Amino acid sequence: MGHDPNTKVRYESVQEIANRVRAVSQKIVKDLEEMDAALRVVTDTWDGEAHKEYVVLQRKYKGxxxxxxxxxAEVAKIIESGKDSYRATDLRASRGFTEAY
Incomplete structure (x- = not known):
């Protein structure tokens, strides 16, 4: 890929980034669910407006x-798609060099 750091692509690194983005995206919801479970010990004892407002707020944060x-998850797919497209272009370009000689 040459010595220009601006155009160097490591396909495995790009895939790793997509995997990390996916992991973070799943962790966000999981962390919120864990916090809700911990808070539910207290909030389940609430009554009236306090409980009602907590439920509304919790639903909003969950959404x-x-x-x-x-x-x-969409970003991870776009990253993977870009990696695949770049690789296909890279392979086509490399064939041009070998076929000419």
């Missing part, structure tokens, strides 16, 4: 966390 998870 945001799930949205973030889904967006990050």
């Amino acid at each position: 945001r966390a799930e949205h973030m998870r889904d967006r990050l």
Whole structure:
């Protein structure tokens, strides 16, 4: 890939980035679920408006966390797609060098 650090691509590193993004996206929702479980010990004893508002807020945060998870999963797919497209272009370009001689 030459010596230009601006165009160097390591396919395994790009895949690793996609895998990390995916792992983080899944951890976001899992962490929120764990926090909710820990808080439920206290919030289940609440009554009235406090409990009602907590449930509304928790639902809102869960929705945001799930949205973030889904967006990050999309980012991981885009990263992988870019890696695959770059690799295909790289292979086509390399054939041009070998076929000419």
